[in-house]
Amino acid sequence: xxxxxxxxxxxxxxxxxxxxxxxxxxxxxxxxxxxxxxxxxxxxxxxxxxxxxxxxxxxxxxxxxxxxxxxxxxxxxxxxxxxxxxxxxxxxxxxxxxxxxxxxxxxxxxxxxxxxxxxxxxxxxxxxxxxxxxxxxxxxxxxxxxxxxxxxxxxxxxxxxxxxxxxxxxxxxxxxxxxxxxxxxxxxxxxxxxxxxxxxxxxxxxxxxxxxxxxxxxxxxxxxxxxxxxxxxxxxxxxxxxx
Amino acid sequence: xxxxxxxxxxxxxxxxxxxxxxxxxxxxxxxxxxxxxxxxxxxxxxxxxxxxxxxxxxxxxxxxxxxxxxxxxxxxxxxxxxxxxxxxxxxxxxxxxxxxxxxxxxxxxxxxxxxxxxxxxxxxxxxxxxxxxxxxxxxxxxxxxxxxxxxxxxxxxxxxxxxxxxxxxxxxxxxxxxxxxxxxxxxxxxxxxxxxxxxxxxxxxxxxxxxxxxxxxxxxxxxxxxxxxx
Numbered sequence: 001x002x003x004x005x006x007x008x009x010x011x012x013x014x015x016x017x018x019x020x021x022x023x024x025x026x027x028x029x030x031x032x033x034x035x036x037x038x039x040x041x042x043x044x045x046x047x048x049x050x051x052x053x054x055x056x057x058x059x060x061x062x063x064x065x066x067x068x069x070x071x072x073x074x075x076x077x078x079x080x081x082x083x084x085x086x087x088x089x090x091x092x093x094x095x096x097x098x099x100x101x102x103x104x105x106x107x108x109x110x111x112x113x114x115x116x117x118x119x120x121x122x123x124x125x126x127x128x129x130x131x132x133x134x135x136x137x138x139x140x141x142x143x144x145x146x147x148x149x150x151x152x153x154x155x156x157x158x159x160x161x162x163x164x165x166x167x168x169x170x171x172x173x174x175x176x177x178x179x180x181x182x183x184x185x186x187x188x189x190x191x192x193x194x195x196x197x198x199x200x201x202x203x204x205x206x207x208x209x210x211x212x213x214x215x216x217x218x219x220x221x222x223x224x225x226x227x228x229x230x231x232x233x234x235x236x237x238x239x240x241x242x243x
Numbered sequence: 244x245x246x247x248x249x250x251x252x253x254x255x256x257x258x259x260x261x262x263x264x265x266x267x268x269x270x271x272x273x274x275x276x277x278x279x280x281x282x283x284x285x286x287x288x289x290x291x292x293x294x295x296x297x298x299x300x301x302x303x304x305x306x307x308x309x310x311x312x313x314x315x316x317x318x319x320x321x322x323x324x325x326x327x328x329x330x331x332x333x334x335x336x337x338x339x340x341x342x343x344x345x346x347x348x349x350x351x352x353x354x355x356x357x358x359x360x361x362x363x364x365x366x367x368x369x370x371x372x373x374x375x376x377x378x379x380x381x382x383x384x385x386x387x388x389x390x391x392x393x394x395x396x397x398x399x400x401x402x403x404x405x406x407x408x409x410x411x412x413x414x415x416x417x418x419x420x421x422x423x424x425x426x427x428x429x430x431x432x433x434x435x436x437x438x439x440x441x442x443x444x445x446x447x448x449x450x451x452x453x454x455x456x457x458x459x460x461x462x463x464x465x466x467x468x469x470x471x472x473x
Contacts, residue, residue, distance in 0.1 A: 074451070074455035075413070076427070078419060078427065079447060087444050179312070181315060184420060185419060195315070195318075205322045209315065209322070212315055213315065
């Protein structure tokens with residue numbers, strides 16, 4: 001191997017004037033986490049609504065839910081981001097399109113919304129599976145007690161369903177974090193983007209990517225550990241995840 | 244809103260989009276799925292072998308790959324493959340590797356981690372009596388795996404493997420970050436050359452959507468048929 005290793009590169013100043021290369025990578029990590037959290041909030045809200053729609057007795061509601069999930073699942077994330085970023089401002093009325101194009105931080109908002117909607121289809125499938133995994137008696141008992149459908153979902157079905165689907169939701173959240181790196185294509189300089197920039201400035205390819213790899217692994221370990229604790233605290237006794 | 248739509252740009256570039264772009268995408272998907280399945284099955288066998296060290300190495304590899312974003316893995320292999328080639332061939336400098344080879348190595352290595360988890364679940368779903376009966380018949384470990392366990396595991400897991408292949412088909416669009424003209428890359432090149440982003444990206448989206456929809460419909464039917472046989 002005639003590759004020139006230089007691990008001290010991280011403490012050298014980066015040419016973009018924001019501090020050392022390490023600072024550069026860490027600012028990318030912060031942006032990755034911010035984007036992932038915003039996207040995750042969107043995914044949870046939309047995913048829960050669509051997941052509930054798919055379990056309602058109404059044919060129209062479940063058809064809307066089915067269409068939504070199929071739309072977001074059958075398009076590559078990259079194509080979805082391109083459509084939000086490049087196509088949407090062009091097909092909106094001219095003044096709206098201009099406003100979108102001139103918005104500061106456009107890549108960040110596009111990434112958060114685009115990845116959020118992409119992930120919401122997956123969250124919807126998990127929510128649906130969770131609700132369907134409940135014994136039929138739960139819904140029947142809620143109705144027998146005089147709860148409306150909305151109340152049955154709010155007080156009986158959803159609290160149970162969310163506790164049951166915690167483990168798959170953890171891995172969906174991890175996917176959300178990983179998927180933020182796709183936003184590099186619309187100009188979001190998150191962790192992978194900063195590693196790539198560092199490689200271009202310093203030519204220290206493998207140091208830059210090793211650092212990014214270690215940071216992603218750390219984020220994974222933190223999330224998995226935190227979620228394990230949460231899962232144990234809220235597990236439903238008698239279910240696989242429970243005691 | 245569609246008044247200024249230029250459908251002609253799509254017609255003009257159809258040949259380039261499909262003969263160059265889609266051929267690249269489909270070849271990459273097919274070969275990566277095949278390579279990923281073979282390598283993933285080996286990883287699964289390593290994890291289930293009962294040998295601590297082998298299982299530990301395979302587990303570490305799978306966990307590592309599954310914790311990293313695909314885009315970062317694509318960059319990793321893009322820069323790493325020339326050095327691996329140099330090491331394998333013993334040449335004095337990093338060898339030149341084409342765009343296709345580099346992306347193929349990336350996707351085989353990356354998908355192997357996901358396929359190995361599917362195959363592991365498939366192998367574990369086979370009842371213990373099967374390998375025991377095979378051993379009682381005097382089959383060796385490799386014969387047991389080849390003729391008894393793996394064919395059944397593969398058959399049971401076929402719908403999941405195919406679903407993962409559809410995901411892989413969509414994920415190959417990420418080679419865009421290396422400016423490789425796969426289907427999306429080709430569409431993007433035409434889009435930027437002719438200033439027709441709206442038409443080209445919507446067309447690309449429609450094609451991806453149609454292929455993925457038809458494929459997942461097929462997988463669902465297959466699943467229903469397998470469920471019926473059981």
